[in-house]
């Protein structure tokens with residue numbers, strides 16, 4: 001905005017302001033009505049959902065997969081996606097949000113056109129909508145990466161219905177046992193410290209998988225104390241991962 | 243004492259003039275007058291009323307709509323967090339060895355209305371985040387960050403970052419599995435950042451590892467450092483909003499433009 005445009009804006013604005021109403025009581029009444037709505041919403045949310053407390057923090061468990069509050073889902077989603085390219089992880093999780101924040105911070109200094117109507121600011125409109133869509137998408141997919149403890153995989157089509165049922169039962173045991181804290185299986189789980197298990201059966205024979213589960217190398221915990229039924233589901237599931 | 247000019251109140255709120263023949267209340271100290279006397283007394287000493295007039299009886303431009311209430315709604319959510327937070331602080335103990343978790347258990351299970359106030363604080367945080375983003379969206383799409391309101395915007399972005407930081411530090415305090423592990427990951431993300439990353443995570447953890455000081459640090463940051471900074475910045479934000487005036491919706495043009503400009507041109511001719 002050059003000097004003339006600034007002056008034109010200030011002149012128009014002072015006319016508009018003079019044509020307006022006093023803040024008290026007109027704007028205050030609206031703000032007050034809005035405050036009541038906000039209060040009611042908060043009270044209803046509190047009454048409906050309370051403030052539940054999970055199990056006590058236990059730094060020694062390795063099986064708990066962290067979940068942030070919903071407004072950080074987008075960040076966790078970026079982290080989850082970028083995990084698979086370790087070289088870029090710090091850049092993506094710190095760099096991208098930092099750059100976005102700096103862009104947001106400096107907005108009034110690089111967007112200096114006098115035009116304020118959004119339908120005449122195509123770049124701002126596109127950038128705004130893109131940002132909203134990206135945030136909504138990341139939050140949505142962050143929320144739907146499933147309960148982080150569940151394995152979301154269809155049984156291979158070669159299995160008979162009975163075998164497929166065992167496959168699903170095994171997938172559930174994997175979820176309950178927290179393998180995903182250290183292993184990737186398909187699209188699920190954390191990459192590291194354990195190896196990717198998506199095609200484990202292609203390289204490791206079933207008997208060896210079972211013995212690894214009984215006598216693993218640390219830090220992997222031993223699963224020899226699982227109920228035998230669950231243990232066999234687990235081994236069967238892993239040996240189907242061709 | 244000099245009398246200040248009457249405020250531009252709407253008709254119904256203005257005092258009605260006395261009808262002839264009605265007894266005048268000069269001399270009598272009726273309740274209303276007593277109130278006025280107290281206000282006058284305070285004002286003589288503090289001279290607050292011009293400031294209050296400046297704040298309350300400034301004009302807002304024509305065309306203001308409901309989207310303009312989002313800022314004050316954010317402020318209201320912030321106040322809700324402050325009040326409910328004070329009550330939680332009365333029972334909370336930042337003790338890693340189990341005290342923190344137990345104190346929250348106690349708030350939820352034993353304290354009168356404890357779970358309700360805790361819930362208001364927890365859900366109030368989400369409501370505030372939603373409102374602050376909506377408010378920012380309003381400002382963005384209305385182009386309200388442009389001259390002369392750049393600084394209001396910059397302060398607003400800092401408020402946004404601080405609000406998110408409140409969410410992050412507060413999440414650890416109940417010290418259940420969820421909060422613990424989310425925070426471990428969060429701090430690790432910080433640690434991976436360039437330049438200040440490792441220092442930031444050292445500062446947050448109060449050492450190289452997640453230890454006894456970590457929780458009290460998060461607590462102090464969550465309930466003293468950031469809220470203090472936010473209160474000051476909100477003050478500056480609102481001062482600027484009042485000083486510069488609320489922007490008018492961009493599609494509203496002054497009435498006076500048509501006849502005013504014309505009149506000017508005609509006068510010159």
Ligand code: HEM
Pocket residue numbers: 309310311312313314315316317318320374377378381386387391394395396397398399401402405476479480483487488489490
């Ligand atoms: C704690 C958070 C915040 C509070 C309590 C707050 C409060 C307010 C209030 C009460 C107004 C008056 C007008 C309105 O309600 O729309 C306002 C205006 C404004 N806010 Fe905020 N705000 C906050 C965060 C932000 C953020 C995150 C931004 C942008 C990044 C921002 C930028 C602005 C701007 C530029 C104005 C002037 C708008 C105009 O004149 O039309 N604020 N704020």
